[in-house]
Amino acid sequence: MLENFLAGAAALMNPVILIDMFVGVFVGIVAGAIPGFTITMAIILTLPFTFTMEPIQGIATMMGVFVGGLSGGLITAALLGIPGTPSSVATTFDAFPMAKKGEPGKALGIGIWASFFGSILSAFILIFAAPQLAGFAVKMGPWEYFSLIVFALTIIASISETSLVKGIIAGLLGLAIATVGTDPISGVPRFTFGLYDLGAGLPFLTVLIGIFAISQLFSELEKKEELKAGGEIISGKFKFKPIESMWIVLKQPVNLIRSTIIGAVIGAIPGAGSSISNMLAYDQAKKASKYPEKFGTGIADGTVASEAGNNATAGGSLIPMIAFGIPGDAVTAVMIAALMVHGINPGPMFILEQPVLVNSIFAGFMIAAVMMLLIQFLGVRIFLKLTNIPKYILIPVVLAFCVLGSFALHNRLFDVYGLVALGLLGYIMKKLNFPLAPVILGVILGPIAERNLRRALMASPDWTLFFTRPISLVFLLIAAASIIYALWQHKKTKQRMAEASAEI
Amino acid sequence: MGEIVFYIALIIASSVLYLNAGTLPSPPWEPLGSGSFPQMVFGLMAVLSLVGLIQKVREYRKSTGREKFSFSQYKVVGLVFLLFTLYVAVFNFLGFIISTALFLIVTMWLIGPKTKRSLPLITVIALAFSVGMFYVFRVYLYVYLPLGVFFQ
Structure with missing residues (x-):
């Protein structure tokens, strides 16, 4: 295990790869720091630049963007009180008050170190857990795999904030998009409507850019006042004391480790991502604290919890991605797409057949965390300038990037036309409060679900096997439980809302 | 109102695609043909869209004021x-x-x-x-x- 890890790390020790990773981390931080730009978008938009790279180089760069993006939200959260990404909402609770009290350097420093330790600790969890789970995953038959996907999709749909029906419809829409093109088993063209270009299906990247990036950009256009001006300008001088802030973080080992474990576990569960883990880690830290009343006033504990929590999610979410080939959230779905572009199909066989490359991903994750630490401490001022670029410049440029990215994958115009249609669909869904993450997961999981379902029935036409094989049954039971829970939860909120309106 | 239109569009589209999927060949060596999985997806989508539509229409009838759309x-x-x-x-x-x-x-x-x-x-x-x-x-x-x- 150790020798594989060292070989994996050694493969990254190439100046070109390291420079690319560095750039990746930088881009990730910038994207994470700009409110309204998500990590998912950053990964989607940097992916085209890695098309021609060797797989290891491309993946290492994407890891950089991923890790950078998770810590980028911290900057705006701490200094402006605006979460740069949904994953840093809880960071605003304590880091921002601390910055307002005149200690912006300390607030950022603590956040950066907590992010760093959260990442590194979760990387260890990843390195130990992923091979174990993969060993388990290879023993799973098509029945278990199919049930696992049903479980993943229902959890995602039921977690979605709006309604269960909308969440499931969104997931089904993703599955539907994935059925376009050649049938994976018999090779029959499906739903191509005679269009030659649809033969290979809708390219995944086009779907991603359209549904996620374009819809996000168009909803940014609704905020008219924000378009013309840049963000607030922070003129405050602040000093960093990296060593001192490191000690502040390390003096809270229990909080740090608890938040990391919460983050990693949340990350490993399909559907729950860093936007949940940072809130949960913060909440748990508050509950366990001897002085919960001080939370929210600008104490270090809160920042440590939320930042360690959200960064640890990255390590956690890579576990199911690498062991099962199943994405836990939209970000890892995009990462899987990135791996596929580089000719890699993540899943249990990947870890067994290419242990060195898998370990390069693990090592890349750690190296990216170190780079994130350096770049954050050295470059905060630059990032603040960059987040001040007005939206009226940023949005059109990123729209042009979207066109560029979807054209570059296959060099065909058809994909760009598809982009416009999917962008419109994504925007309409966003406006009607349909969650978008299930769509993306459906697109990734659809072909895997179908292949396993049909393989299972080819092996034995007996449907009851899905319920009589124990592991498969467990997955289906959790799936059913999550739906029941979501319905119950929904009813409860409705009641509460009715009570609230009755009181008024 | 937009949501109602969207659900109706979804119901129509998924019903048409459901029927279309039925015409896909199913080879004798496979219990499920090319069309079976898409049929499950589109069938379920049509049903759930109908559920969503009914929910929305009820909500729409209950609400007194018109939605503001600027x-x-x-x-x-x-x-x-x-x-x-x-x-x-x-x-x-x-x-x-x-x-x-x-x-x-x-x-x-x-x-x-x-x-x-x-x-x-x-x-x-x-x-x-x-x-x-x-x-x-x-x-x-x-x-x-x-x-x-x-x-x-």
Whole structure:
């Protein structure tokens, strides 16, 4: 295990790869720091630049963007009180008050170190857990795999904030998009409507850019006042004391480790991502604290919890991605797409057949965390300038990037036309409060679900096997439980809302 | 109201595709044919859209006041979407550099502040981006973006 890890790390020790990773981390931080730009978008938009790279180089760069993006939200959260990404909402609770009290350097420093330790600790969890789970995953038959996907999709749909029906419809829409093109088993063209270009299906990247990036950009256009001006300008001088802030973080080992474990576990569960883990880690830290009343006033504990929590999610979410080939959230779905572009199909066989490359991903994750630490401490001022670029410049440029990215994958115009249609669909869904993450997961999981379902029935036409094989049954039971829970939860909120309106 | 239209569209689309999937061949060696999985997906989608539709219609009847819909909020979105569609439409004909530069200049001017200084600024940004990206993709990434009629 150790020798594989060292070989994996050694493969990254190439100046070109390291420079690319560095750039990746930088881009990730910038994207994470700009409110309204998500990590998912950053990964989607940097992916085209890695098309021609060797797989290891491309993946290492994407890891950089991923890790950078998770810590980028911290900057705006701490200094402006605006979460740069949904994953840093809880960071605003304590880091921002601390910055307002005149200690912006300390607030950022603590956040950066907590992010760093959260990442590194979760990387260890990843390195130990992923091979174990993969060993388990290879023993799973098509029945278990199919049930696992049903479980993943229902959890995602039921977690979605709006309604269960909308969440499931969104997931089904993703599955539907994935059925376009050649049938994976018999090779029959499906739903191509005679269009030659649809033969290979809708390219995944086009779907991603359209549904996620374009819809996000168009909803940014609704905020008219924000378009013309840049963000607030922070003129405050602040000093960093990296060593001192490191000690502040390390003096809270229990909080740090608890938040990391919460983050990693949340990350490993399909559907729950860093936007949940940072809130949960913060909440748990508050509950366990001897002085919960001080939370929210600008104490270090809160920042440590939320930042360690959200960064640890990255390590956690890579576990199911690498062991099962199943994405836990939209970000890892995009990462899987990135791996596929580089000719890699993540899943249990990947870890067994290419242990060195898998370990390069693990090592890349750690190296990216170190780079994130350096770049954050050295470059905060630059990032603040960059987040001040007005939206009226940023949005059109990123729209042009979207066109560029979807054209570059296959060099065909058809994909760009598809982009416009999917962008419109994504925007309409966003406006009607349909969650978008299930769509993306459906697109990734659809072909895997179908292949396993049909393989299972080819092996034995007996449907009851899905319920009589124990592991498969467990997955289906959790799936059913999550739906029941979501319905119950929904009813409860409705009641509460009715009570609230009755009181008024 | 928009939601009701969307559900109806979903019901129609998924029913049509459900029937379409039924015509796909099913080989004798497979209990499930090419069309079975899509049929499950579209069938379930049609049913759930119907559920969503019924829920929404009930809600709509209960609500007394009409939903407020301000066109001015969506004016910018609509215009930019139109420009974006236009950009994609002329992408191949005018080539990457010209179409992108035009799209950027027009869009930034439309949504940005209309001051004397901003026009030169956005022109420079637009040209730098379109020319720069063209060469980055051509030289480093071996992606040949469309040249357009004027450069061929």
